[in-house]
Amino acid sequence: MKSALILHGTNATTNDNWFPWLKEKLEAKGYQIWLPQLPGADKPNIARYNQFLLANKDFKFNEDTTIIGHSSGAVAALGLLQALPVGTKVGNCYLVSAFTHDLGWESLVDLFDPPLDYAKIKNKAKKLIFIHGDEDPYCPLAETKALAADLEGEMKVVPGAKHFSISTDGPNYQKFPFLLELLEKKKQQEVI
Template identity: 35%
Template sequence: MAGAMSRNAIIFHGTGARPEYLWYQWLAMRLEARGYTVSLPHLPGINVEPIDAFLPRALEAHAYDEDTVVVGHSGGAALILALLERLDVTVAQVVLVAGYSTPPNDNEEPVLRPAYDWDAIRSHARDLWFVNSVVDPYGCDAAQGRVLLDRLGGTLVVRPEGHFEVATLDLVDRIVG
């Protein structure tokens, strides 16, 4: 088993967000206090640029290995699905908060792929968690989480917390090992 200092976490914000928004920095500080090296990149092109143009930069910008934890919120969670398809390693843990794999509403979703290689995604994550809400105003709801669970296995947690914008997500802090 690798030492605690080799663990790294990458937190991908959602569409139109920034690293200083919502609970992202709070989670980064919590993980750093537990020995993680945390990356919280600003990705203004997320869900703006087509995924096939955006994805290579997201892959090259970070190191992924068997000790990596990846957390994504909304559009960041959708980005992680495409990342996992293309990785050549299996990461330790993936937490998708308000994640989705099909258009959740009437807005364009360039972060989504037309189809996913679910076997490849599953093979590149040892531990998968989906955190969705019963009442998500953007459609990234429990039904979306259920689709991800059915296709990938893992654990689905459903909470009545909207789009998880206000909550500090103690739950995600407890999930990450």
């Protein structure tokens, strides 16, 4: 069965931004969705998140699994890929507004624990697809482009977009049609 894991960012909840909208759209397409409230989202941490995510034995990680992460949730998605057992590979992983360091924010100082190991991440997903706004006020575009290159991922830059959140882009980001269309396009390419 097709499944998707959606990971929110720092200080967010499962009801914020475009997360409930995407959950509903993917469920209508037959996906089993897991949109968890990440523990301690005010001070995200890869190790804590992995312990929580990998403890759910009802959600299986395999090539029918799509992972979507936003902001620190994108970093958490990379950390999760790194922690998956050797031989486990998921479908596509969509990393929205990803970054590689704490950005000078006190709330993010423990996020990269353990540090990301790109060699362990690269082959754990069919494709790594990075989505970034060219006007993101938090996460430098150049940093995300370098991350995508280091991980041999695909880079999608959305002109005029900021952080793909209601707080930066306004109420339009209660939905995220660009992401949904990209998911559908990539899924169709797999079938062909």
